[in-house]
Amino acid sequence: MLGRQKVHTRLFYEFDLETHIPPDHLLRGIDRFLDLTGLHEEMRGFYSHTGRPSIDPELMIRMLVIGYVMGLRSERRVCQEVHLNLAYRWFCRLGLEDKVPDHSSFSKLRHGKFRDSDIFRHVFERVVAQCIAHGLVGGQGFAVDASLISADVQKQSSSRQSEWDASTIDPAEAPRAVREYLDTLDEEAFGTATPVKPKFTAHADPASQWTAARKGPAFFAYSDNYLIDTDHGIIMDVEASRSVRQAEVGSTLTMLDRTAERFDIRPDWLVADTAYGSEESLVEIVLKRQILPFIPVIDKGERTDGTFSRSDFTWDEENDRYICPEGNELRHARRNYSDPARFSNEMKPRRYRAAKTDCQACPLKAQCCPNSETRSLQRGKYEIVRDFARTCVASAFNETASRRRKKVEMLFAHLKRILGLSRLRLRGPLGVRDEFTLAATAQNLRKLAKLRPANAPSMQIG
Incomplete structure (x- = not known):
């Protein structure tokens, strides 16, 4: 027998948002770790003590989190989706009859109270603290x-x-x-x-x-x-x-x-x-x-003309010298100064040069220094740090x-x-900065949401 859906107008409804959100929904997982307690106290100093009540800043933060977690790039679209989607309303603590803020409210708060209080940075650091507390950070x-x-x-x-x-x-x-x-x-x-x-x-x-x-x-x-x-x-x-x-x-x-x-x-x-x-x-x-x-290491000493580069020479730390591919040594040319102040043992650039007799008799001279009598290398002030990075x-x-x-x-x-x-x-x-911080917050929250519910401690930060 063919059935037909009948519309019944009722004066009263029993409806609970909590029962309509699947237990494995992404926003349920995020809600477990998005700790916004104390947000109102942090923002209190940026609001007047008189006048009509403002839009709840926690509501605006939750709507922004939805936008970045779900890839909703337009704030108009965020407002539309929160208005229509039951899971979004539940996450934002909005009932079925509660009004969704206008999209223009985001711009006013972003360029005012949110930026003055640096609240996006605070929310990001709270999420990182949750990641640390739940063992996701080594x-x-x-x-x-x-x-x-x-x-x-x-x-x-x-x-x-x-x-x-x-x-x-x-x-x-x-x-x-x-x-x-x-x-x-x-x-x-x-x-x-x-x-x-x-x-x-x-x-x-x-x-x-x-x-x-x-x-x-x-x-x-x-x-x-x-x-x-x-x-x-x-x-x-x-x-x-x-x-x-x-x-x-x-x-x-x-x-x-x-x-x-x-x-x-x-x-x-x-x-x-x-x-x-x-x-x-x-x-x-x-x-x-x-x-x-x-x-x-960024090495500007590498050559592309076919001759030997700096990396082809071996550094001998113990004897303070370079060894060329043919086995000859390049020594630092020390000078005797009449003024002791001109000589220092501190780290500074040094020039290492091979002996002229070694280079002139070397069979690899054409591959090493074809246009000069001897081969020399400049060892930078912090070359020891660069060598450590290479190691x-x-x-x-x-x-x-x-x-x-x-x-x-x-x-x-x-x-x-x-x-x-x-x-x-x-x-x-x-x-x-606001966009990058909110996006990073969303990515960390998505990782946290994959964790199974557990009674793990929350980490408090200054």
Whole structure:
């Protein structure tokens, strides 16, 4: 017998959101670990004691978390989905008849109270603390990398660097992203990262970097820097910077120091690609922070004309000399100064030179120094640090470290392909920091949500 659905109008309904959310729903897992207790006390100082009640900041944070966890890139879309989706309403603590805030509320709070209180950073650090408390962070090995994220600008709205003069900009009449650019001119992650100026500057977002690092057409971008623990791929810190190597290296040092300060975690070793293998970077990592570097060294002494490179010479630490491929030695030319102050045993650049008689009689001279009488090598001030890094890279553990480094690349792939953050929606350094911080929070929460419910302790941070 054919059945037909009949619509019955009822005056009263018994409905409980809790019973309609599956126990294995992703948001149930996230809700177990998203600890927002104390949020209202942290935000209280940024609200007036008089006037009508504001929108609950916890509600706005939960809606933003939904947007980044579910890959909803539009705040209008987030509001629509929260209005329609029962699981989203449950996660946001909204009943069926509760009104969803307007999308414009996000912009007002983001550029005001949320940014003043740095609440996104606080939420991120609380999530990292949960990861530590539940055993997802080993703390022995870290990996670092950066990925280019396209800025929300077009080349058509840009000028050549020769036509751009920041000193002529009136901050009172400039858009918010331009004012943020002016405020970050003295920051290491942006203005002072390198004296090299980009070829083009975007009018709408001048802090973005014109780059062709992907070996394709150039575009405007920011760098998303991740510092992860290699045990389970937990993001320990995140930082936005210009898309230049110097800024990315500087962000690494900032993240290492901040992780040590906030969580008292200092890794034993760090793995990264060659971009982080400059002498300045290795000195900061090895000498100042006592971290083993599994980082390929940037070696500008390598030759491409077929003659012997620096790496073809063997360093003899005990006898303070280099040994050439033919077995002859290169010695440091010591000079006797009448003024003792001119001679110092401190680390400084040294020139090592082979004997003229050895080079003239050497059968490999054409492959070594065809255009000079003798071969010489410059040993940098911190060459001992570079040699130590080469030793680490040549060790058996380097294969394990390199394999674990792929986890940070997988996180960037997940960020762009699954969460949809291949192009930024906000402009300016502060907006970019907000997006990167919320995205990293979402990725850590998704990892936590995979854990089975357990009575694990919560870690409190300052």
